[in-house]
Each structure stands twice: as structure tokens, then as C-alpha cells.
Amino acid sequence: MSERYCVFGNPIAHSRSPRIHALFAEQCGQAMTYEAIEAPREDFAGAWQAFVAAGGCGANVTVPFKEEAYRVADVLSQRARRAGAVNTLVHGRDGRTYADTTDGVGLVRDLEAHGVTLDDARVLVLGAGGAVRGVLDPLLAAGPRSLHIANRTAEKAVSLAADFYSQERGQQQAYVTGGGYDALEGPFEVVINGTSASLGGELPPLPDTLLAPDGVAYDMMYAADPTVFLQWASARGARTIDGLGMLVEQAAESFFLWRHVRPDTGPVRDTLRHEL
Secondary structure (H helix, E strand, O other): OOEEEEEEEOOOOOOOHHHHHHHHHHHHOOOEEEEEEEOOOOOHHHHHHHHHHOOEEEEEEOOOOHHHHHHHOOEEOHHHHHHOOOOEEEEOOOOOEEEEOOHHHHHHHHHHHOOOOOOOOEEEEEOOOHHHHOOHHHHHHOOOOEEEEEEOOHHHHHHHHHHOOOEEEOOEEEEEEEEEHHHOOOOEEEEEEOOOHHHHOOOOOOOOOOEEEEEEEEEOOOOOOOOHHHHHHHHOOOEEEOOHHHHHHHHHHHHHHHHOOOOOHHHHHHHHHHHO
């Protein structure tokens, strides 16, 4: 009998998660179904409970429900607790709801797949919203020399940086700082755009000296064509990567949490890129 999984969101019709997990299931020989469910904005908890009652085994969660999913969890992973939001729910055999966030792991693995080294790198993250909060712990665990958060509202970046205090790494520490765009001073080896602004054609006021020579610009968003941020970075000599691989990698981590099998993400990345 196929076990049931889903992704909750609102809206959700655009989600590529059902396609990704169908490819994973076929590759790994897993008997499972995966669907997209548009949960009512005012009752995510009810939607999750109804799904479980109908035999649901686990779910992904996307906007606007990641904080609500955090609240329905009985058991939170450490990285989910730090992020304050979750994107993966597991209905345990004991009847409890287990929750995790796989976005940061997906981001780091995608960077690694592209040969990007975070160890001892100076990293800049643009934005200070939930998407950024959800990836900071895995980024810091990768051992950068420093991580700076920049945001239009400087106070929000400073507050977020304070939440993610220096993380021990042997004799060194990764210092986390925050501030406004107007105070940005490069260069950074890796710049990660954690805002969705560039999809709408918007770009924060970034200095031309932001990226180090041979620097990497990564956009957590993706589209058929390069985002405005990636266009800006490419024009300044940076190597550019969009977030499609992050989507696949975070899905693979969720799949592993549910099925205890780790899929080969390479072929799935290629398929989705071709389908864009």
C-alpha cells in the first residue's frame, strides 16, 4: 500500500514538490504518493490533522505556514527550534508530530555540489526574513570566517545576527554581524540573496566592490531566466548560481527523513532544469 505525503501551502498549484518527490520515489523504488494541498490560511493545524487522520505520513510546508507548522509540532529538531519555523513534518508511529527544517541543509549541499567552499569564507546574506533565519544554522556549521546579514531595515538584521551568536569552530569563531545596505563594505567570497525582491525586478543598493575576485553570487530564488540579482552579479564578474538545486536538495533531505533512503539528486536537478 502506498503511503501518503503532501506539501501544504496557499497558494500551492505552482509547487514543483510533487514532481520532485515522484522522481525520487521512482528512482528509489518507494511505494508512496505525494500531492499538493492548499490549506486554509486560518486553519493549518486542522488541515494537518485531517491529513493524518486520512492516513497521511508526512508533509512539506511552504509559505505561509512554516510558523504554524512549528506550532503544531510535538518534537522539534535543534535546527528547527533555532529557525523558529519548519518545512518538514513527520507523523510518528507514536502518534506525535516530529518537525524539522531542511532548507539550510539544502542550501549548503547545493553550494557544495557546485564546488563552493564555505570554510573560512567571508559570507554575506541579503535579507533578514524567515527564509534567511531558516538557513543560518547550517551555513554557520559549514565554518565561514564571518557571516554578515544585510537588510533594508538595519535593526532587523542586527537583531537576527544577535540571535545567532558566534559559533565555536576549533580555535576560531564565525562572527555573525548585521546592518543596513547603506553600510555594506566588501569584499565577500560568497553573497547569498535571501530576499524575493529580484524576482520582481528590484535590487537593493549594492556597491560594485561587494564581491571578491572569483566570488560566488547565489540566489535562493530561481526562474527560467537569471534573476535581477544574478544579472547584476554576473556583470561584475561573479560566478552565479540560482536556487533550483537548493529546492531539490532540501526535498531530498525531507525524503530521507520520511523514507530513510537518500536519493541521487543529480538526475532530478537535470530534469527540473530541462523542464523550466
